[in-house]
Amino acid sequence: MRPGFAPIILMSLCAILFSFSSSAFAHIGSHEEIGLINEKLKQDPNNKELLLKRAYLFRLIGHHKDVLNELNRLIKKYPKYAPFYFERARTHKEMSDYAQAETDFTQVIQLVGKTPKVLSERAANREELKRYQAAIDDYKSGSQLSQNESFYLRFGKLYQRLGHYQKASDIFRKALKQWKNSVTLTETLLRLEIIRGNYSQAQLLCNDALQKRRFKTPLLLLKGEIYKAAGQKEKAMETWGQALKECEARMHAGKSTAIHDTYRAEVVLVMGDLEEANKQIESVLQKYPDYSRASALKQRIESERSFARTASAKMFPDQDWTLLHRAAYRGQKDFVGLLIEAGAAVNANDKDGNSPLHIAALCGQTEIVQLLLKAGAAANVRNKKGRIPRDIAARADIIRILQEKESKTNKIDTAKPLKQQK
Numbered sequence: 001m002r003p004g005f006a007p008i009i010l011m012s013l014c015a016i017l018f019s020f021s022s023s024a025f026a027h028i029g030s031h032e033e034i035g036l037i038n039e040k041l042k043q044d045p046n047n048k049e050l051l052l053k054r055a056y057l058f059r060l061i062g063h064h065k066d067v068l069n070e071l072n073r074l075i076k077k078y079p080k081y082a083p084f085y086f087e088r089a090r091t092h093k094e095m096s097d098y099a100q101a102e103t104d105f106t107q108v109i110q111l112v113g114k115t116p117k118v119l120s121e122r123a124a125n126r127e128e129l130k131r132y133q134a135a136i137d138d139y140k141s142g143s144q145l146s147q148n149e150s151f152y153l154r155f156g157k158l159y160q161r162l163g164h165y166q167k168a169s170d171i172f173r174k175a176l177k178q179w180k181n182s183v184t185l186t187e188t189l190l191r192l193e194i195i196r197g198n199y200s201q202a203q204l205l206c207n208d209a210l211q212k213r214r215f216k217t218p219l220l221l222l223k224g225e226i227y228k229a230a231g232q233k234e235k236a237m238e239t240w241g242q243a244l245k246e247c248e249a250r251m252h253a254g255k256s257t258a259i260h261d262t263y264r265a266e267v268v269l270v271m272g273d274l275e276e277a278n279k280q281i282e283s284v285l286q287k288y289p290d291y292s293r294a295s296a297l298k299q300r301i302e303s304e305r306s307f308a309r310t311a312s313a314k315m316f317p318d319q320d321w322t323l324l325h326r327a328a329y330r331g332q333k334d335f336v337g338l339l340i341e342a343g344a345a346v347n348a349n350d351k352d353g354n355s356p357l358h359i360a361a362l363c364g365q366t367e368i369v370q371l372l373l374k375a376g377a378a379a380n381v382r383n384k385k386g387r388i389p390r391d392i393a394a395r396a397d398i399i400r401i402l403q404e405k406e407s408k409t410n411k412i413d414t415a416k417p418l419k420q421q422k
Contacts, residue, residue, distance in 0.1 A: 030057045030060050030061050031061065033057055034054055034057050034058065037050050037053060037054045037057070038054070041054075048074075048078065048081055048083075048084075051070075051074055052083050052084065052087060054070075055067050055070055055071055055074075055084075055087050055091075056087060058070070059087070059090065059091050059094065064091055064094060064095050067087075067088075067091045068088065068091055068092075071084055071087060071088040071091065072088075075088065080111060082107075082108045082111040082112045085104045085105075085107045085108045085111070086104070086105070086108050086118065086121075088104050089101045089102075089103075089104030089105045089108065089121070089125075090121070092104060093121075093125055093128075096128075098125050098128045098129045099129070101125045102122065102125055102126065102129065105118060105121055105122035105125060106122065109122070114141055114142070114145070115145065116142045116145045116148060116151055119138045119139070119141055119142035119145075120138070120139075120142055120148075120150075120151050120154060122138050123135040123136075123138035123139050123142070123154065123155075123158075124154060126138065127158060127161075132158065132162060135158060136155075136158065136159075139151070139154065139155035139158065142155075143155060149175060149178075149179050149182055149184070149185065152171055152172070152174070152175035152185075153172075153175070153184065153185065153188060155171050156168040156169075156171035156172045156175070156188070156192075157188070159171065160192055160195075161407070162407050163403060163404050163406075163407030163408075165192060165195070165196050168192055169189065169192055169193070169196075172185055172188055172189040172192065173189065176189065181212060183218065186205070186209045186219075187218065187219075187222060189205065190202055190205055190206055190209075190219075190222045190226075191222070191225075193205065194222075194225055194226055194229050194396045195396055195399050195400050195403065196400065197229075197396060197397060197400060199226050199229065199230045202222075202226045203223070203226055206219055206222060206223045206226065207223075210223070215246070215260070216242075216243070216246060217243040217246050217247055217260075217263045217264075217267065218263060220239055220240065220242055220243035220246070220267075221240065221243055221263070221266060221267060221270065223239050224236040224237070224239040224240040224243070224270065225270075225396075227239060229395060229396035229397070237271065240267055240270055240271050241271075243263075243267045244264065244267045244268070244271070247260055247261075247263060247264035247267060248264070251264070258284050258287065258288045258291055258294065259293070261280060261283070261284045262281065262284055262291070262293050262294045262297060264280060265277045265278075265280035265281040265284070265294075265297060265301075266297055268280060269297070269300070269301060269304070274301060274304060274305050277297075277301055278298075278301050278302075278305070281294055281297050281298050281301060282298070285298060303385055303387065303392075306352070306385065320350050320351050321350050321359075322344065322345065322348045322350075322356070323335075323339055323344065324336065324339050324340075324344045324345070324346065324348065324356040325348070325350060325354070325356050325359050327339060327356075327368075328356040328357075328359045328360040328363070328365060328368050328372070329359050329360075329363055331363065331365050331368065333365075333367050333368055333371065336356075336368050336371055336372070337371060340371065340372075340375045346372055346375045346376055346377040347376075347377060347378050347381060349381075349383070352383055352384050352385070353382070353383030353384035353385070354383045355377060355378070355381055355383075355389070356372055356377065357369065357372045357373070357377040357378070357379070357381075357389045358381075358383055358387075358389045358392065360372060360389075361389040361390065361392055361393040361394070361398050361402065362389075362392045362393070362394060363394065364393075364394035364395045364398065366395060366397055366398055366401070369389075369398050369401060369402070370401065373401070373402075373405055379402050379405040379406050380406055388402075388406075389402055390402040390403055390406065
């Protein structure tokens with residue numbers, strides 16, 4: 001391969017895939033475009049870019065087996081054309097065949113060399129294989145080449161997932177020096193510092209970011225979370241009140257968009273008005289049914305409404321709660337200890353799949369969470385809503401405790417073992 005040719009191929013690959021995205025989001029549009037491509041291929045049956053685009057569109061509409069059959073044929077015919085391997089790797093990944101995806105991503109690197117795009121994709125795939133050290137090695141290699149914000153986000157979140165909070169923080173802060181006004185990076189770092197219990201640092205970061213933002217509600221939401229996690233509930237409510245005023249001012253001025261209305265619903269939710277939050281978000285989804293942030297918030301509201309019903313003391317018999325569930329809900333630490341000593345089942349589930357650890361986390365019972373974990377309660381068990389205890393934890397210190405427990409169960413490659421974060 002000629003010097004400098006590999007980067008050209010990968011640049012072409014990225015350009016091709018980017019050009020696909022604008023015209024292929026709707027399934028009907030994808031089918032129409034496939035028809036047009038088929039007509040063009042009658043005139044030029046060996047046009048690799050058209051063949052790649054057709055495979056991409058078939059993957060987009062979920063015809064994964066057809067895509068694999070087509071790409072297998074094309075790779076046999078063009079064994080040195082890296083974009084076909086890249087598209088096949090993505091297809092395998094969507095089918096959860098991570099081992100085959102790994103093989104294809106590696107083949108792309110052998111053909112055209114290491115690039116941030118391929119390294120990032122392979123690293124994410126290696127995370128699925130729980131090859132965490134190998135994923136970190138890819139992110140490290142890519143960070144020397146990449147100027148992409150999302151690359152650093154993925155890298156930092158992997159360290160965070162493994163419980164290496166300082167390393168994650170260092171990566172996010174390094175990225176923020178380059179992308180100073182990034183909302184996503186700022187919010188991600190803020191949430192990490194809340195989990196770590198670094199409330200003073202989180203406040204400084206939040207206050208600095210607030211000075212640069214015209215629409216302050218997203219950061220005011222986080223600032224309220226910092227106060228809540230630090231036990232300053234009155235200040236949290238006051239801060240969320242400021243966010244609500246900003247949203248309502250925009251609404252009254254006729255400047256409110258779906259984004260602003262969704263944030264208003266989130267503010268109302270954290271302030272405790274589930275029904276008003278639900279009403280607001282349903283209004284947004286009626287106008288914009290495909291708005292992903294609103295859909296995610298709707299799911300969160302429905303989950304919290306379900307948990308609110310579950311947490312009612314009058315629901316004990318109907319929920320099939322054990323004595324340990326009830327003691328966890330009531331915050332009866334000593335009674336929990338006695339029940340554990342007596343051999344109570346720490347992983348017993350109610351009819352919604354909630355363990356005593358779910359209930360203790362939801363109700364903010366830190367000491368009981370610690371007791372249950374020490375007694376062998378599973379931190380990764382999911383209820384029928386698919387949520388683990390950390391997902392519904394009411395306090396930052398509980399989130400931190402549970403995440404540390406979870407990280408200890410993650411297996412890391414032994415080739416280059418990570419040093420335990422102090």
